Structure formats: C-alpha cells, structure tokens
Amino acid sequence: MSQRTQPPKKPGIPGPHGKPQQPDRSLTPRKFFKAEQEAAFSEAAPQDTEQTRHPAYRLAFQDTDFLLGEDLRPVRFQLELLKAETLLDEGNVGSTLVIYGSARIPSPEEAKLLQEGAGRAADEAEPLSDETVARLIAKSRYYEEARRLAFLAGEAAIVEDGKRQFVVTSGGGPSIMEAANRGAHEAGAESIGLNIVLPHEQAPNEYVTPRFSFQFHYFALRKMHFLLRARAVAVFPGGFGTLDEFFELLTLIQTGKMKPIPILLFGEQFWNRVINFQALAEEGVISQEDLSLFRVVETAEQAWERINKFYQIYPKHPG
Known part of the structure; x- marks a missing residue:
C-alpha cells in the first residue's frame, strides 16, 4: 500500500509586528483578535513618531479624553448600565x-458615643441642637432593624431557577x-x-461584597439598577435621597410602569410626622387606594x- 504524500509545510503567516503565526x-x-490583545499589540508597537x-x-x-467628552454621554450611559448588569449576571x-x-x-455604637458627648452627630459641619441629636440617637434602633432584615434575607439563601434571590442591595454608604x-x-x-460619586460619603462601607461594589x-x-432586579424594597427613615427613591418607586407602580412589589x-x-399621606388622598391628588402601595412596619421580622x-x-401549614 502506497503512503499518502503530505504537502510541504508552508511558512507561517506573519502576525502582529511581523511575528509568524501558524494558520x-x-x-x-x-478569527479576530480580542480587543485586549489588539490593545497589547498597540502598546508594544515599536514605532515612536509624531503620528503615533x-x-x-x-x-x-x-x-x-475622548470617552469623557460631551458627545460621548450616551455611550457612558450605556457603559454604566452594562457594567453592573454584566457583573450581576455573572x-x-x-x-x-x-x-x-x-x-x-x-449605629448603636455611634449613638452611645453621641450620648457621652464624644461624637459629632451625622458628621455635621455645624453642631446640631440637643433635641435633634436626641432624635438621631433614638433612630439608631433602625440601624439594627435594617441589619436584622438583611440577615434574615441572607440566611434564607433562596434560590429559584438557578439564581440567587433577594440579594441585599444598598447605596453602599454609611448608616x-x-x-x-x-x-x-x-x-x-x-x-x-451602589455608590454614587459625591463630594462626600464616597468610600463603600466595609461590608459590601467587593465584586458587587459599584x-x-x-x-x-x-x-x-436599584429597581431592575428589585423584588422587595424596605424604606427606613431618611432625607431627600431616601424620599426621592421612595417616591419614584411609588410613581412607577402607581402609573403601571412597574409591577407591584x-x-x-x-x-x-417618623413617617406620620414628616409626610401626611392621608392628606394627599383627601386633597384628591392621589387615590385612596394608592395608600395600599406600601405597608408600615416596625421590625425586620414583620x-x-x-x-x-x-x-x-x-x-x-395546615391549621
């Protein structure tokens, strides 16, 4: 039986910067190089000219400089949406x-220091009144309730369709x-x-999972991103930022843009003191049924x- 003759080997095809590569x-x-590979080729290029x-x-x-230009704002929007979405999917x-x-x-620890006069309430530049400090100290119990609610969700470790459910999400900051x-x-x-670039409150708190610190x-x-995956939202006493997020969520559900959760x-x-929800209904600017979009609770267990x-x-369970 005659042996099949193998074709002669051809020289490798030149690769980046003239280095041969086998077909x-x-x-x-x-068949195309990845962007990171092309970037490495570009950085390793020996040319050093006025053009390069x-x-x-x-x-x-x-x-x-190009990516931060005014005209690239739509691209930056897309990147901020895509980066977190990709990493959360992964x-x-x-x-x-x-x-x-x-x-x-x-926190209760910080509240104790405030009571002893060793701390400064809320990192304020100007001293707060004794009454305001006392109110903040009283609200330290909500720190413990938020901590307890997150513990309950984490401990439950619910998985559905192969995905983790009720993964605790915060703004990533303090308190x-x-x-x-x-x-x-x-x-x-x-x-x-989910941190936001601000002149203050910038560092993520130490308990955020590093790979989910955005x-x-x-x-x-x-x-x-707060609401794309949200299946429940707990709203604790807060200021402008909390109210903004809370009312936007209510509006999305009230108008039918988002399904109820x-x-x-x-x-x-606290909420009865700062917002008269019933008055909004009585004034006719919301429906009475809109007041059922949320429930008031006092404890994490509730x-x-x-x-x-x-x-x-x-x-x-029966019975």
Whole structure:
C-alpha cells in the first residue's frame, strides 16, 4: 500500500509586528483578535513618531479624553448600565431586596458615643441642637432593624431557577446602608453596594461584597439598577435621597410602569410626622387606594414575613 504524500509545510503567516503565526484551520474559534490583545499589540508597537504620539492615534476605547467628552454621554450611559448588569449576571443574582435609608442615622455604637458627648452627630459641619441629636440617637434602633432584615434575607439563601434571590442591595454608604450590607455579611451572604460619586460619603462601607461594589456617575443609571432586579424594597427613615427613591418607586407602580412589589416603610411615628399621606388622598391628588402601595412596619421580622407572604415562599401549614 502506497503512503499518502503530505504537502510541504508552508511558512507561517506573519502576525502582529511581523511575528509568524501558524494558520488555524479549525472552524469554531474566533478569527479576530480580542480587543485586549489588539490593545497589547498597540502598546508594544515599536514605532515612536509624531503620528503615533498624537491622541488621535489612540484606540478609541483607550482614549480617556475622548470617552469623557460631551458627545460621548450616551455611550457612558450605556457603559454604566452594562457594567453592573454584566457583573450581576455573572454573579448569578436573580433578584434583590433593596434597602433605602438615611446616611446620618448612627449605629448603636455611634449613638452611645453621641450620648457621652464624644461624637459629632451625622458628621455635621455645624453642631446640631440637643433635641435633634436626641432624635438621631433614638433612630439608631433602625440601624439594627435594617441589619436584622438583611440577615434574615441572607440566611434564607433562596434560590429559584438557578439564581440567587433577594440579594441585599444598598447605596453602599454609611448608616442604614452599612447596616444592610453588614447584616448580609453576618449571615454569610454576598450583598451589593451602589455608590454614587459625591463630594462626600464616597468610600463603600466595609461590608459590601467587593465584586458587587459599584460606583456610578449618573444618578439615573444608579436608580435604574436599584429597581431592575428589585423584588422587595424596605424604606427606613431618611432625607431627600431616601424620599426621592421612595417616591419614584411609588410613581412607577402607581402609573403601571412597574409591577407591584412589597414596599415596607419602617417607622410609623417618623413617617406620620414628616409626610401626611392621608392628606394627599383627601386633597384628591392621589387615590385612596394608592395608600395600599406600601405597608408600615416596625421590625425586620414583620417586613420579612410580608415579603414571604407576598411571594408565598414558604408552604402553608395546615391549621
């Protein structure tokens, strides 16, 4: 039997910068280099000329000046949406329990220092009145309730369709936000922090899971990520930011842009003092039924029970 004659080997096809590469005859692998590979080729290029040194020659995705230009705002919007979405998908996050609340309410440890006169309330530049400090100290219990609610969600470790459910999500900062991430951490669960670039309150709290610690430039994109996966929202006492997020959520559900989810408002005394919801209905600017979009609770257990009941997470026991 005669042997088949093999064709003579041809020299390798020149690759980047003249380095030979062997032809890839398989059908499935990609034939183009990845962007990171092309970027490495570009950085390793031996040419050093007036043309290559000019900013115009930079690869567009490596040109920071270009990416930060006014005309690139739509692209930056897309990037802020896509980055967190991609990493949360990779992290197998199916749904979230979002916890809103003040960045100024002290933890019990901080409240004790305030009582002893060793701390400064809410990191204020100007001293607060004794009455205001006393009110902040009294609200430190909500830190513990946020921490407890996050612990309950983390401890439950609910998985559905192969995805983790009710992953605790906060704004990533101090106070109530810290309590949320802390509670999940203590339950051995990962949690998400959605920080925003501000002149203050910038560092993520130490309990946010590092791979889910995000930073946003645009409030709109941050708020979108708060609600894209939200299946329940707990709203603790807070200021402008908390009210903004709370009322936007109510508006989305009221107008039918978002399906109803459990909204748990913590602290009847606080909310009745700062907002007269019933008066809005009596004035005719909202419907009486709109007041049922949220429920007022006092404890983490009450909130978690309502979430469980809404989604029928646990089977009903006879009797």
